[in-house]
Amino acid sequence: MGVENGQNGHAAHGNQDDGSDTAAVNTRKSVIGLIPVAKDYAWGIRGMDSRVARYALESKAIDEVDPDCPYAELWIGTHPKGPSKLKTGEYLRDAIGEDLPFLFKVLSAGKALSIQAHPDKENAKRLNIEDPVNYGDANHKPEMAIALTPFEAMCGFRRLEEISYLIKKHPEFAACISEEAKLAVFLAQEPLAQRDALQKLFSSFMTCDPEVSSHQLNLLLIRLQAEQSQLHPHPHDEPAWERKCARAVLRLAQQFHGDPGAMAPLFLNYLLIAPGESFFMAANEPHAYVAGEIIECMACSDNVVRAGLTPKFKDVDNLVNMLTYSMGGPSIDAGAYMAESTDVIRYTPPCPEFEVMVLTIEPGHKLTYKNPKIPAVLIILEGSGHLDGKLCRPGRSYYWPPDADDLEFFVEQCRRGPMKVAMAHKNRHLDRPTAVNRDDFGGTSSHRISVPASPMPFLGMGGGRSPSSNYQKRFARDFEENDNAAIPEL
Numbered sequence: 001m002g003v004e005n006g007q008n009g010h011a012a013h014g015n016q017d018d019g020s021d022t023a024a025v026n027t028r029k030s031v032i033g034l035i036p037v038a039k040d041y042a043w044g045i046r047g048m049d050s051r052v053a054r055y056a057l058e059s060k061a062i063d064e065v066d067p068d069c070p071y072a073e074l075w076i077g078t079h080p081k082g083p084s085k086l087k088t089g090e091y092l093r094d095a096i097g098e099d100l101p102f103l104f105k106v107l108s109a110g111k112a113l114s115i116q117a118h119p120d121k122e123n124a125k126r127l128n129i130e131d132p133v134n135y136g137d138a139n140h141k142p143e144m145a146i147a148l149t150p151f152e153a154m155c156g157f158r159r160l161e162e163i164s165y166l167i168k169k170h171p172e173f174a175a176c177i178s179e180e181a182k183l184a185v186f187l188a189q190e191p192l193a194q195r196d197a198l199q200k201l202f203s204s205f206m207t208c209d210p211e212v213s214s215h216q217l218n219l220l221l222i223r224l225q226a227e228q229s230q231l232h233p234h235p236h237d238e239p240a241w242e243r244k245c246a247r248a249v250l251r252l253a254q255q256f257h258g259d260p261g262a263m264a265p266l267f268l269n270y271l272l273i274a275p276g277e278s279f280f281m282a283a284n285e286p287h288a289y290v291a292g293e294i295i296e297c298m299a300c301s302d303n304v305v306r307a308g309l310t311p312k313f314k315d316v317d318n319l320v321n322m323l324t325y326s327m328g329g330p331s332i333d334a335g336a337y338m339a340e341s342t343d344v345i346r347y348t349p350p351c352p353e354f355e356v357m358v359l360t361i362e363p364g365h366k367l368t369y370k371n372p373k374i375p376a377v378l379i380i381l382e383g384s385g386h387l388d389g390k391l392c393r394p395g396r397s398y399y400w401p402p403d404a405d406d407l408e409f410f411v412e413q414c415r416r417g418p419m420k421v422a423m424a425h426k427n428r429h430l431d432r433p434t435a436v437n438r439d440d441f442g443g444t445s446s447h448r449i450s451v452p453a454s455p456m457p458f459l460g461m462g463g464g465r466s467p468s469s470n471y472q473k474r475f476a477r478d479f480e481e482n483d484n485a486a487i488p489e490l
């Protein structure tokens with residue numbers, strides 16, 4: 001049994017506000033305040049608009065927020081490029097005695113991240129030997145994202161039928177792909193032939209003569225802009241997903257002038273993930289996050305193989321060679337309630353290194369969470385309350401030693417909203433994942449298209465469901481009509 005909850009509970013201990021161990025004032029062994037590491041990358045959100053900046057300030061990872069700095073990632077873990085420290089001054093790694101198998105992050109994306117994939121273990125070892133400067137880790141990096149705001153992301157290849165349709169629809173895109181690759185795409189029927197065709201297409205697009213691709217990108221942008229501004233209005237019956245796709249190309253091109261990677265929405269699924277929903281990116285699957293804020297957990301590695309939409313190091317050859325070329329987006333997973341309590345949702349990926357729990361403590365409620373007896377880290381996502389008597393605020397993070405006591409959360413009745421806490425530790429439910437590994441054809445597609453398509457079985461398990469379900473419909477209108485629609489948070 002992991003949790004006990006109840007109403008009108010009382011904080012068991014004194015109200016310290018320093019995030020430090022409570023040993024001095026009571027005999028309970030509790031969490032220890034933790035100082036994460038903040039990273040600024042070009043795609044981050046600037047200044048206090050960035051959750052990463054706000055959390056970093058609260059957790060003392062930074063002393064002040066620079067309004068011009070793009071705060072992108074907050075790292076909680078033992079990775080050597082961003083090792084967390086405890087408030088006692090000790091490194092987290094030294095306190096645990098070994099590395100955590102996972103890295104826990106918060107991401108604030110104001111513009112698109114690179115078109116990328118993370119290597120599997122075999123590729124990671126090879127890349128680390130061949131190019132240790134750009135690939136510092138010999139470990140794989142499967143990752144799971146949980147949206148804190150509506151989150152836009154390109155994940156996985158579109159189905160070949162869709163790509164073939166988009167090649168015919170956009171001659172400028174077609175001009176960046178070799179005749180041989182196009183023929184393969186148009187003719188492929190069987191799964192293996194489809195994968196082969198997809199590899200040909202991706203490789204051909206990525207290695208297209210830059211003069212040709214930037215000229216074609218310009219032509220495409222001129223045409224799409226004219227259609228947007230109604231000079232050449234699109235047909236009335238043009239499906240919403242096609243308009244969304246065109247808008248995404250225009251937006252990416254604005255962010256990365258002259259980069260043909262802006263055409264990525266024509267071959268990658270473009271998804272909108274609702275707050276509280278998650279998706280799992282297995283190794284060797286292409287993706288590019290576009291905008292929004294997430295928590296992310298991954299195996300402890302920082303290896304990214306990139307091909308475009310980035311000022312960072314690109315490695316097209318390795319990316320082309322390592323992808324699985326399976327098709328369809330990842331399944332979207334709403335997590336699963338822990339059997340004991342609806343106050344705790346677990347997000348469990350199909351990899352042993354990590355899982356994430358999101359706890360919600362309503363005003364006037366308390367929640368006791370049993371120590372999982374393995375090293376765990378926590379971050380307060382929103383709301384204020386008490387953790388073993390310590391006052392908690394959004395952004396504070398903690399290490400929970402395996403030999404500490406159970407944790408007692410309490411939120412006073414007078415608070416206006418619940419306190420939400422995210423916790424990561426090694427995967428204890430590997431046999432019952434809520435997220436699925438997309439290891440074959442049959443993932444979901446970002447939409448249904450009106451061209452003949454093969455059946456698209458949905459591989460969801462646990463709380464998984466198709467991205468075309470409820471929330472997609474709920475948010476689609478805002479998303480369509482106003483890219484800057486007010487963003488509800490988790």
Ligand SMILES: O=P(O)(O)OC[C@H]1O[C@@H](O)[C@@H](O)[C@@H](O)[C@@H]1O
Nearest residue numbers: 041113114143289304306310312
């Ligand atoms: O290489 P860039 O574009 O900065 O993106 C790097 C980031 O990509 C995301 O998909 C995640 O994997 C993050 O953990 C990673 O740090």
